[in-house]
Amino acid sequence: MKTKPYYAIFTLCISFLVTFAVQAVEISVKLTDIDKKPVADLVVYLVPLEEQNLENLTPTSLMINQTDKKFNPYISVILKGMPVIFNNEDDITHQVYSTSTSNRFSFRIKSERTKSIEPLKNTGKILMGCNIHDWMSGYLLVLNTPLYTKxxxxxxxxxxxxxxxxxxxxxxxxxxxAENQTISQNINIQSSDIYNISLSNKLADIPNQENPESFDFLDDY
Structure with missing residues (x-):
């Protein structure tokens, strides 16, 4: 009879510890350039250094649009092994390809059609282009962590x-x-926090995503 109150307290403590361990904390990362101005569309991701369980954080498939003869968005990111779908919103055909040797793909996609490619099995950046409209360029970053955003x-x-x-x-x-176009630092997340990162250089210019000619003789393709 005397042990029951202690057992109840012990159970309550264990329940509290489990609840505390799985409680999410919000992390904000703020990026500014050398002029202290905010920088948009940077990929930010977290890779665990301990045995954190990320199995329940698998994101959904990714869709990359071709709109006005551009990749939209210019930068996409996905977890390794997840499906990638290309969606041609233009009224013309595109011939999409990658320059990556480890994640190679090439296909023709007609107007208002979608194309799914095989899940990408290797991490790293992928430069994408179009063989018909050679000014089109975009990037796809393949990661081994589901903790990513822009x-x-x-x-x-x-x-x-x-x-x-x-x-x-x-x-x-x-x-x-920067080396490999990446900057990294190790952090210890124990509670909600804000991490301020200031870039030491401005970003290089994004390549022109418009037809350099005054006319586009490939529109009929």
Whole structure:
């Protein structure tokens, strides 16, 4: 009889600890350039350094549009092994290809059609182009973590981290003037926090996404 109150307290403590362990914390990452201005469309991702369980965080498939003879968005990101769908919103055909040797694809996609490609099995950046409209370019970053997003117009990326612990925080952009276009730092996430990162250089210019000619003789393709 005397042990029952202690058993009840012990059970309550265990329940509290489990609830606390799985409670999500919100992490914000704010990116600014050398002029202290916010930088949008930077890929920000977290890679766990401990045995955090990320199995329940698998994102959905990715859709990349071709709109007005451009890849929309210019930068996309996906977890390795997840489906990628291309959606041609133009009234012309595109011949989409990748320059990656480890994630190679090439296909023709007609107007107002979609095309699914095989799940990408290797991590890394993929430069995409169009053999018909050679000024078109876009990037797809394949990661081995589901914890990724892009900065908004305020230069802010937000995460709901389900498990605390040590992570590598990385920032990537194809025009980032850094080794492998990436900057990284290790962080220890224990509670909600804001991480301010200031880029040491401005981004390089994004290649022109318009037809350089005054006319487009390939419109009929």
């Amino acid at each position: 900065t908004d117009h305020q230069g802010v990326a937000k995460f709901d981290v389900k498990q605390t612990g040590r992570y590598t925080l990385s920032v990537w952009h194809p025009q980032l003037l």
